[in-house]
Amino acid sequence: xxxxxxxxxxxxxxxxxxxxxxxxxxxxxxxxxxxxxxxxxxxxxxxxxxxxxxxxxxxxxxxxxxxxxxxxxxxxxxxxxx
Numbered sequence: 900x901x902x903x904x905x906x907x908x909x910x911x912x913x914x915x916x917x918x919x920x921x922x923x924x925x926x927x928x929x930x931x932x933x934x935x936x937x938x939x940x941x942x943x944x945x946x947x948x949x950x951x952x953x954x955x956x957x958x959x960x961x962x963x964x965x966x967x968x969x970x971x972x973x974x975x976x977x978x979x980x981x
Contacts (some may be wrong), residue, residue, distance in 0.1 A: 901971045904950045913937035943965050
């Protein structure tokens with residue numbers, strides 16, 4: 900389930916760097932991300948975390964040098980070669 904939700908957030912919603920490079924952090928609420936169909940990493944992370952909350956899947960928000968991500972435990976294939 901976590902992978903399907905991640906696929907939706909990453910494949911169906913565009914990454915919009917304009918929110919990230921504007922000099923100030925613009926946070927979109929999950930409904931705004933869905934309505935505009937785009938956001939920077941923080942908006943997409945907030946949406947993904949919100950979706951995970953609805954399914955009771957445990958997750959952690961991971962912050963690092965100007966970026967945020969979601970960590971979810973599981974067995975995931977190496978689809979991107981990283």
